[in-house]
Amino acid sequence: MHGSSPSAYALQAQAIVLCLSPNYALKGTLRTLREFPGYDVGAGPLNAALGAMVDVFPATQIRPLRWCIVLLCAGCAWQTWIDLTWVLQGEYVYGILALVWIAVGVGLWRLRAAARDVAQVLIWLVLLLAPLDSLNPFASMEEFGPDPGNLPSTLYVVLVYVLPWMIAGVCSLHVLGLYRQEFRQP
Numbered sequence: 001m002h003g004s005s006p007s008a009y010a011l012q013a014q015a016i017v018l019c020l021s022p023n024y025a026l027k028g029t030l031r032t033l034r035e036f037p038g039y040d041v042g043a044g045p046l047n048a049a050l051g052a053m054v055d056v057f058p059a060t061q062i063r064p065l066r067w068c069i070v071l072l073c074a075g076c077a078w079q080t081w082i083d084l085t086w087v088l089q090g091e092y093v094y095g096i097l098a099l100v101w102i103a104v105g106v107g108l109w110r111l112r113a114a115a116r117d118v119a120q121v122l123i124w125l126v127l128l129l130a131p132l133d134s135l136n137p138f139a140s141m142e143e144f145g146p147d148p149g150n151l152p153s154t155l156y157v158v159l160v161y162v163l164p165w166m167i168a169g170v171c172s173l174h175v176l177g178l179y180r181q182e183f184r185q186p
């Protein structure tokens with residue numbers, strides 16, 4: 001099965017279709033062509049372009065952990081972007097915070113235990129401090145200010161803005177704690 005064998009081309013085409021299929025991507029991680037049974041590394045002309053494909057997702061086979069890490073890394077990237085916009089406005093302290101977010105995101109993606117610990121501390125801070133912003137007495141007194149019609153109620157703020165982050169934080173803590181053995185020490 002080396003080179004011009006028709007079955008090698010057919011197998012390679014089937015592997016390419018499976019890799020690019022959205023249904024396959026939803027079922028699991030995108031894989032390299034070498035993981036398909038019967039694939040010969042030297043077979044076919046597309047080997048140079050597609051044989052060196054790399055995995056897209058973090059190197060774990062546990063789906064909840066994989067998607068938790070993807071979402072947490074997206075949050076780290078989002079926060080890095082916000083911090084860099086502050087740096088462009090002259091607030092250079094946020095550059096240090098951007099470096100911290102980048103380190104946490106890369107560490108989570110590479111399944112490092114230290115990054116998991118830092119992420120858990122940050123999630124706990126969000127869980128403890130986020131409700132205080134909308135439930136403090138001064139925020140609830142704003143509803144009775146000079147123009148209360150323009151301000152949303154405290155219950156609305158908690159249900160729409162705070163509760164989704166709280167649920168995501170609790171789920172992330174659960175997944176990161178449940179699969180802690182997947183993370184390795186540096």
